[in-house]
Amino acid sequence: MSIYTGYLAIHNFESELERELELKGLKIAKKCDRLYLVEGDHPQMIWAQMTAFELETIAIASINDGAKKLKALGRNWGLFTVAHHRRAQLIQDELPKFNNKPIPFRHPLPTSPMGFWTLLEPDQMIASTKTTSPFALGEMDFQENKTMPPSRAYLKLWEFFTVYAPEAITGGASIDVGSCPGGWTWVLRTLEFDKVISVDKAPIEERIMDLGRIEFKQESAFGLDPKDFGEIDWFCSDIICYPERLLNLVKRFLESSKVKNFVCTIKYQSEVDWENTLKFLEIPNSRIVHLHHNKHEVTWFLKGANS
Ligand SMILES: C[S@@+](CC[C@H](N)C(=O)[O-])C[C@H]1O[C@@H](n2cnc3c(N)ncnc32)[C@H](O)[C@@H]1O
Structure with a gap:
């Protein structure tokens, strides 16, 4: 049989x-x-x-x-x-x-x-x-927070930090690119980071900014230069963009050796861009998963990039 x-x-x-x-x-x-x-x-x-x-x-x-x-x-x-x-x-x-x-x-x-x-x-x-x-x-479901997060995108990061990165966070900095209206920035702010750098062309919600310890940059993430940043514990991206653009951004930060960990949503239009998805997987020790809270997108992550 x-x-x-x-x-x-x-x-x-x-x-x-x-x-x-x-x-x-x-x-x-x-x-x-x-x-x-x-x-x-x-x-x-x-x-x-x-x-x-x-x-x-x-x-x-x-x-x-x-x-x-x-x-x-x-x-x-x-x-x-x-x-x-x-x-x-x-x-x-x-x-x-x-x-x-x-x-x-x-x-x-x-x-x-x-x-x-x-x-x-x-x-x-x-x-x-x-x-x-x-x-x-x-199928995993959360006891949702119906008051604070300004969008449901926060559930992806909740799932990621519950299932794939449950280790304690003790200070350090995180960066959230493509952050508006602020769901992921809110999640990072609830973790024990000393600082959350939040980047989007559009502003995040005021009440998220009011939580403090958030540095907001209103600009395109693709113009960011790793030289302008110190050490980053988590680089998080939920930008809506072509996978190839995200890959180039990730590689730039990876090559700078300033980032320890990455978690990025790879978003697709009607078809999965397998060519670039497989290029993400060529980055050693990285993985791609489809989170229960992902839609027509997947989550690429790399832990311990500099170790
Ligand atoms: C799905 S939304 C992010 C939702 C967010 N993670 C949350 O939890 O609220 C995608 C965001 O990518 C942003 N975006 C698109 N192109 C961008 C760029 N070049 N630089 C920065 N952000 C960009 C859009 O403005 C949009 O706010």
Whole structure:
């Protein structure tokens, strides 16, 4: 029986995942709704909201038998139904409940593994306890702040600093380019940076400026010269621009050796610019992820650039 790697595409971004699989030379063995199965063991994909490794095909005789077999493999299971929805849900209802509530910013992530399963036929399921997220189907939600952030873009940076950079921040400077109306600047201001440099052609909201310890520069980020800055702990960009322009800006700051860490949104127009996306990945030790809070964009990051 084949072992599969399962890729759950992000709703509305199925074609991005298909293209990514094609670029990596991976052949789709089976497609069920947004779930793509590839035979064998393969790495995670940027455009999959969850990747499930070593998916096994399991025969089941009844609802009870299905639940028993899943419980024997692991405790927490996220169900993605592709068919036989009611039967699948009845099996899921027999599994242990887990906490799937929205979490606060920088809350420690659940430590128990989160499995992934689906019912392909009434008597056949596929399941894996090895997945890329501790949240069911890779969907994480926050207890949102409805009063302070001037835009919902802050949720991307919340997710990034909760999942990928949870380490304590103790002083130093951060820079936020493409910062208007001020959501990311607000997030950086709530972290323990001594200073947040905020750059946009348009001003950020007054009430964010009033928080203090923010130096605002009203100018194009592409004209910034690293020579004019001291050491920067985090370089953050959410600028709307062509990926190539962002790449050149990042390289300029990287070459200056003044920046320790980067987190940047790479935004796309109608098509993913794979050529420049792959150039970002040529920067050693960097990664690209599609955050749960990203839209038609991805997040490139590099930690410890000068170490
Ligand atoms: C998606 S918005 C950023 C939202 C922001 N991160 C927040 O949390 O509120 C993109 C921003 O990029 C800015 N932008 C576009 N071109 C720019 C440039 N050349 N220099 C600086 N900012 C630029 C736009 O003015 C816009 O405010």
